[in-house]
Structures are given as C-alpha cells and as structure tokens.
Amino acid sequence: MIKAGENGNDRSVTQTVRAQLALRDLVLRGELNPGERVSELQMVERLGVSRTPVRSALIRLEEEGLLEAIPSGGFSVKTFSEKEVFEAIEIRGTLEGLAARLAAERGVSRAEIRNAANCLEAIDELMRRDTTDIDLSRYVELNAHFHEILVGMADSQALARQLERASALPFASPSALVPVQSRSPEMNYILSVAQDQHHCVLAAIERREGARAEAIMREHARIAHRNLERALTNQRDMDLVPGSVLIKRRIRA
Amino acid sequence: MIKAGENGNDRSVTQTVRAQLALRDLVLRGELNPGERVSELQMVERLGVSRTPVRSALIRLEEEGLLEAIPSGGFSVKTFSEKEVFEAIEIRGTLEGLAARLAAERGVSRAEIRNAANCLEAIDELMRRDTTDIDLSRYVELNAHFHEILVGMADSQALARQLERASALPFASPSALVPVQSRSPEMNYILSVAQDQHHCVLAAIERREGARAEAIMREHARIAHRNLERALTNQRDMDLVPGSVLIKRRIRA
DNA sequence: CGGATGCAGAATGTATACAGGTCAATGCTC
DNA sequence: GAGCATTGACCTGTATACATTCTGCATCCG
Numbered sequence: 001m002i003k004a005g006e007n008g009n010d011r012s013v014t015q016t017v018r019a020q021l022a023l024r025d026l027v028l029r030g031e032l033n034p035g036e037r038v039s040e041l042q043m044v045e046r047l048g049v050s051r052t053p054v055r056s057a058l059i060r061l062e063e064e065g066l067l068e069a070i071p072s073g074g075f076s077v078k079t080f081s082e083k084e085v086f087e088a089i090e091i092r093g094t095l096e097g098l099a100a101r102l103a104a105e106r107g108v109s110r111a112e113i114r115n116a117a118n119c120l121e122a123i124d125e126l127m128r129r130d131t132t133d134i135d136l137s138r139y140v141e142l143n144a145h146f147h148e149i150l151v152g153m154a155d156s157q158a159l160a161r162q163l164e165r166a167s168a169l170p171f172a173s174p175s176a177l178v179p180v181q182s183r184s185p186e187m188n189y190i191l192s193v194a195q196d197q198h199h200c201v202l203a204a205i206e207r208r209e210g211a212r213a214e215a216i217m218r219e220h221a222r223i224a225h226r227n228l229e230r231a232l233t234n235q236r237d238m239d240l241v242p243g244s245v246l247i248k249r250r251i252r253a
Numbered sequence: 254m255i256k257a258g259e260n261g262n263d264r265s266v267t268q269t270v271r272a273q274l275a276l277r278d279l280v281l282r283g284e285l286n287p288g289e290r291v292s293e294l295q296m297v298e299r300l301g302v303s304r305t306p307v308r309s310a311l312i313r314l315e316e317e318g319l320l321e322a323i324p325s326g327g328f329s330v331k332t333f334s335e336k337e338v339f340e341a342i343e344i345r346g347t348l349e350g351l352a353a354r355l356a357a358e359r360g361v362s363r364a365e366i367r368n369a370a371n372c373l374e375a376i377d378e379l380m381r382r383d384t385t386d387i388d389l390s391r392y393v394e395l396n397a398h399f400h401e402i403l404v405g406m407a408d409s410q411a412l413a414r415q416l417e418r419a420s421a422l423p424f425a426s427p428s429a430l431v432p433v434q435s436r437s438p439e440m441n442y443i444l445s446v447a448q449d450q451h452h453c454v455l456a457a458i459e460r461r462e463g464a465r466a467e468a469i470m471r472e473h474a475r476i477a478h479r480n481l482e483r484a485l486t487n488q489r490d491m492d493l494v495p496g497s498v499l500i501k502r503r504i505r506a
Numbered sequence: 507c508g509g510a511t512g513c514a515g516a517a518t519g520t521a522t523a524c525a526g527g528t529c530a531a532t533g534c535t536c
Numbered sequence: 537g538a539g540c541a542t543t544g545a546c547c548t549g550t551a552t553a554c555a556t557t558c559t560g561c562a563t564c565c566g
Contacts, residue, residue, distance in 0.1 A: 014549065014550090015549075015550065016549075016550090037517090039516090039517070039518095040517075040518070041516085041517070041518095049550085049551090050550060050551045050552070051518095051550095051551075051552080052305075052549075052550055052551065052552090053549080053550070053551095055309070055518095055519095056308070056309075056312060056549095059309060059312050059313065059316075060312065060316065063313065063316035065414065072517095072518090072557080072558060072559090073517075073518050073519075073557080073558075074517070074518060083409075084409075084410060084411050087355075087409045087411045087412060088411045090351070090355075091348075091351065091411060091412055091415055094347060094348070094351045095344075095347070095348075098343070098344065098347045102340075102343075156336075156337075156340045157337060158337050158340045158341045158344060158422075159340060159344055161318065162344055162415070162418065162419060165415065165418060166415060169411075267519065267520090268519075268520065269519075269520090290547090292546085292547070292548095293547075293548070294546085294547070294548095302520085302521090303520055303521045303522070304520095304521075304522080304548095305519075305520055305521065305522090306519080306520070306521095308548095308549095309519095325527080325528060325529090325547095325548090326527080326528080326547075326548045326549070327547070327548060507566105508565105508566090509564105509565090509566085510563105510564090510565080510566095511562105511563085511564080511565090512561105512562090512563085512564095513560105513561090513562085513563095514559100514560095514561090514562100515558105515559090515560090515561100516557105516558090516559080516560100517556105517557085517558075517559090518555105518556085518557080518558090519554105519555085519556075519557085520553105520554080520555075520556090521552100521553085521554075521555095522551100522552085522553080522554100523550105523551085523552080523553095524549105524550085524551080524552100525548105525549085525550080525551100526547105526548090526549080526550095527546105527547085527548080527549095528545105528546085528547080528548095529544105529545095529546085529547095530543105530544095530545090530546100531542105531543090531544090531545100532541105532542085532543080532544095533540105533541090533542085533543095534539105534540090534541080534542090535538105535539090535540085535541095536537105536538090536539085536540095
C-alpha cells in the first residue's frame with residue numbers, strides 16, 4: 001500500500017485540508033482508477049483520518065471537478081475525453097482574455113505594470129542564459145506567476161474565483177502542458193512565441209487596448225492546444241502532464 | 254421563528270439536499286443577515302436535521318459562492334459590492350458568448366435550431382398577445398429556457414458546468430434582472446431588443462458565424478447591466494431581484 | 507439453461523458524543 | 537476609570553455508532 005503524501009501531524013492544518021490534499025494527490029497520480037468508486041472507508045484507512053474529514057474532502061473535490069457524484073450515493077473518479085480537455089483550455093483562455101481586457105479597460109498602476117514586467121524580465125533572462133537546456137521547472141513557476149499577476153490586475157474577486165475553478169483541472173492550468181515541449185525540438189521556438197505574447201499582452205494592457213489584450217490571451221491559451229495535440233499522440237509526452245491518467249487517450253498504449 | 258420552506262419528509266430526497274435548498278432559501282431571502290456567521294447548531298434547530306447534513310450543505314453553498322469561510326472556522330453569509338455584481342454579469346455574458354461561438358463553429362442540427370426557434374416563437378407570441386401587461390413570470394421561464402438551449406447547443410459539459418457556477422449568484426443569472434423592467438415605461442422596448450438579440454444569435458449560429466454569435470451574447474448580457482443600474486437607484490425595483498439583500502447598496506434606504 | 511429472487515455484505519446517509527479553540531464579557535488591579 | 541487577565545459560553549473540528557439502502561452473488565424456480 002502506498003502512503004499518500006507526508007502525513008506529518010501538523011496541528012496547524014485541519015484534517016479536512018490534509019485529506020483534501022492527499023485525496024487530490026491520489027487522484028492526480030492515478031492511484032485511484034478513473035471511473036472507479038472512491039470508498040469512504042478505504043480512504044479513512046489510507047489517509048489515517050476519520051470519515052467526516054474524508055467526506056468533506058470528497059464534496060470539495062467533486063465541486064472542484066475531479067470527482068463525480070454517483071446517483072445512488074458516493075463519488076467516483078471522473079474521466080475526461082480529449083474534447084473536454086480542449087474545451088477546458090478554451091474556457092481558461094476565454095476567462096484570461098476577459099481578465100486582460102478588464103485590466104486594460106480599467107487601467108492599472110505603474111507599480112503593477114512594473115511588477116509584471118519584472119516577472120517577464122526574469123523569464124527573458126532564463127531563456128537567454130541557457131538556450132539549449134532551459135530550467136523548465138523554474139520557467140513553469142515564473143509562467144504561473146505571470147498569469148497570476150495578470151488575473152490580479154483585473155482586480156475582480158469573482159473572475160479570480162471562476163478562473164481558479166477553470167484551472168482546477170490540472171491539465172487545463174496555464175503551465176500544465178509546458179513540460180510537453182521539453183521533448184520537442186521546437187521548444188525554444190514555442191517558448192519564444194509564448195513569451196512574446198506575454199510581452200504583447202502587457203503592452204496592450206498598459207496602452208489600455210482592451211480588445212487586443214483579450215485576443216492575445218485567447219491565442220496564448222491555444223499554445224496549450226498544440227501541446228495537448230502532441231501529447232495525445234505520444235505516451236512519453238503524456239506522462240509529463242499532471243493528471244493525465246484521467247484523460248481517455250485516443251491511442252491505447 | 255420562521256420555518257424554512259416546506260419541510261415535507263419526502264423520503265426520496267436526502268436530508269443533505271433538503272438542508273442545502275432550505276439554507277439557500279434562507280440566505281437569498283435575507284433571513285440570515287449578510288456578513289453574519291451561520292451557526293451550525295442554529296441551523297440544526299431551524300432546519301430540523303442533524304449537523305452532518307447541515308455541514309455538507311454549508312460546504313456546498315460556500316463552493317457555490319453564497320457563503321464565505323471564516324478563517325477561524327465556520328461560514329458567514331457573503332456580501333457583494335455593486336462592482337462584483339457587474340463583474341459577475343460580465344463573466345456570465347462572456348461564457349454565454351463562448352457557448353454561442355462554439356455552437357456556431359461546431360454547427361448544430363436542424364432539430365436543435367428548430368427547438369430553439371420554437372422557444373423564441375413562444376416568446377414572440379407572448380409579447381404579441383398583450384403588449385401592455387406581459388406575463389413576466391412566463392417570460393422569465395421561457396427566457397431561461399432559451400439560454401439553457403443555447404448552452405446545450407455548445408455541447409460542452411465543462412462549459413455548462415462553468416456557466417452554472419457563474420449563474421449561481423442569483424442576481425447574475427440570465428433572467429434575474431428581468432423583473433426590474435416591469436416598473437419601467439420602456440419595458441416593451443427593452444424586451445423587444447432582448448428578443449431581437451435572441452433571434453440574431455440563433456441566426457448567427459445557424460449560419461455558423463461564430464464571432465457574431467459571440468458578440469451578440471456578450472451585448473445581450475449587458476442589458477442586465479442596465480437593469481442593475483436602474484435597480485441600484487430604486488429600492489422598490491431592487492426588491493424584485495432575488496438575493497438582492499446580499500448586495501451592498503450605494504444608497505441607504 | 508436463463509432469469510428472478512432473496513440474502514449477506516458493504517457502503518453511504520444520519521445522528522451524536524467529545525475535544526479543542528475562539529471570542530466576548532466580566533471582574534480585578536493599577 | 538481604564539486596561540488587562542481570566543473565565544465561561546459557544547462553536548467548530550473530529551470521531552464514531554446506528555440505520556437504511558444498494559449491490560453483487562448464489563440459489564432456486566420455470
């Protein structure tokens with residue numbers, strides 16, 4: 001049996017949160033078979049907490065979209081078709097587009113622009129430093145940070161919340177499919193394009209060009225489409241994507 | 254004490270669902286003061302179910318956006334600023350725009366077009382039948398139905414789910430602000446415009462004009478903006494909006 | 507041999523007991 | 537009189553016992 005995550009008894013974190021994190025991890029790592037029922041009692045045994053926190057975690061994960069309610073009761077691990085993943089990315093792109101537009105129309109402070117520019121500068125330097133073997137984990141981190149800054153600039157709690165939901169599906173989040181590029185000879189090319197879009201959207205926001213900012217972010221998300229397309233035809237690429245076990249592949253390994 | 258809703262002991266519905274519906278009702282009717290903590294034990298007493306179902310309902314309502322987690326534990330009734338309501342409507346419009354675009358790009362069957370057209374025809378007839386005193390509840394019903402059909406035509410579970418979230422805030426749903434018009438002398442005018450947009454978006458989808466379909470739905474949602482603007486300055490209009498008690502008004506009554 | 511039926515096991519839905527923490531009011535001291 | 541410590545009530549987080557429902561399998565009947 002595999003212990004799920006560090007079950008360090010931090011008193012600061014509630015059992016519910018711990019259960020939620022551990023359960024999400026189990027689902028994403030594919031230790032729970034997709035489509036299968038998630039038994040409360042089994043999770044009690046596996047996670048070392050009682051039924052109540054497990055139950056809370058199950059409800060939250062269902063709302064998050066990783067689990068599905070079984071009509072007769074209980075929950076099962078959700079599976080996603082290729083089409084659903086595409087749509088999830090499209091939704092994320094649309095909402096990020098809205099965020100960029102709102103930021104542009106509203107106008108953002110110089111400090112915010114500078115903050116975002118600094119983040120982009122860090123990415124630029126990362127790409128300059130080593131053109132052949134980029135530190136991808138660092139890139140993913142900075143990329144995620146930039147997207148967060150962007151959402152922040154929209155200054156809308158409601159939109160942030162909705163975007164959080166849209167990115168909850170791990171393979172739909174902004175950086176989820178970046179690692180797929182690492183096996184591609186075009187990696188630097190794609191990364192350059194993505195980074196150029198980052199620069200352009202920031203410029204558009206600064207100039208309050210809402211429509212342009214929106215269009216760029218939409219197109220930006222579609223890079224993920226291409227990466228997904230690539231991953232779907234290559235198992236080794238697919239393995240780099242978190243939660244990929246939940247996707248029903250078109251080609252059986 | 255006020256009994257929340259019909260507490261008919263239907264065995265077919267679980268206590269959890271009953272608690273969730275009853276609690277939502279309490280929140281939306283303003284029987285629980287906005288910002289105030291929602292005590293589990295008080296709800297146990299008020300709803301007549303035990304803590305476990307109440308707890309589940311609380312978690313679900315928090316995910317739904319009607320409640321807010323208190324850092325030290327428990328939940329409180331969420332309040333919304335005017336700005337947040339505007340943004341919620343904008344998000345809904347954006348997602349409905351995406352739905353319309355997807356439907357158009359994907360192409361929908363004749364049967365689906367006819368289904369939607371029938372719904373619009375029913376609205377047309379409703380408006381023809383009595384130009385001075387329209388049956389608003391019937392209009393709201395048909396309007397909601399058309400919006401559902403539209404989302405259905407996009408044929409995307411993920412998008413439907415996300416839109417459901419976006420419309421969970423009662424004042425952000427497609428028909429929430431329609432009743433505000435009933436007190437307006439321009440009611441028929443606004444209704445005509447809205448209905449024309451319905452016709453246009455359906456035509457655009459039929460002709461697979463994605464960009465146009467999207468633009469129309471976005472603008473369509475902005476009618477709600479206007480109604481909100483009106484309601485915010487007039488308490489009597491505001492009273493017609495479900496969940497309006499959660500909105501921090503700009504003018505104190 | 508196929509289908510229906512009944513039973514057993516297990517799983518969830520529900521209720522409640524217990525423990526720890528938080529917040530507010532109160533009383534004491536300076 | 538004001539500020540601080542203390543106490544107490546309340547509230548949630550957690551665990552577990554009980555009830556009901558569902559499921560799957562075996563057996564029996566047609």
